[in-house]
Amino acid sequence: MSQPLKRGRSAPKLNRACMLCGLVQSLSQFRNDGCPNCESVLHLGDNEDLARECTSPTFEGLVAANGSESSWVARWLRIEHFVPGLYAVRVVGKLPDEIRVDLAQQGIDYRPRDGTVQD
Numbered sequence: 172m173s174q175p176l177k178r179g180r181s182a183p184k185l186n187r188a189c190m191l192c193g194l195v196q197s198l199s200q201f202r203n204d205g206c207p208n209c210e211s212v213l214h215l216g217d218n219e220d221l222a223r224e225c226t227s228p229t230f231e232g233l234v235a236a237n238g239s240e241s242s243w244v245a246r247w248l249r250i251e252h253f254v255p256g257l258y259a260v261r262v263v264g265k266l267p268d269e270i271r272v273d274l275a276q277q278g279i280d281y282r283p284r285d286g287t288v289q290d
């Protein structure tokens with residue numbers, strides 16, 4: 172697996188991006204706690220298969236969001252309430268169909284972040 176990011180030894184290994192909100196974390200973070208933004212709709216925590224299916228190791232264009240003053244980032248990335256962190260502008264891959272159906276039933280308009288959807 173190629174590593175899109177090279178980080179210092181002391182930094183956590185940020186190697187997966189959430190396909191729904193773009194938040195970048197390590198796989199173990201997604202696996203253990205889910206995505207802090209999307210956990211209420213995706214339920215990734217404690218489900219490694221789902222955590223892998225809903226996150227992507229291939230992403231680019233990192234943006235650091237640190238809170239309310241970065242609300243432009245939230246608008247740009249289409250996140251209303253988001254945790255501070257690193258967000259990928261482009262995430263390769265799409266959520267599984269069953270997850271997309273589930274999101275639609277919850278009234279969430281999922282837009283793939285892989286660049287195939289243009290505004």
Ligand SMILES: [Zn+2]
Binds near residue numbers: 189209210
């Ligand atoms: Zn997310």
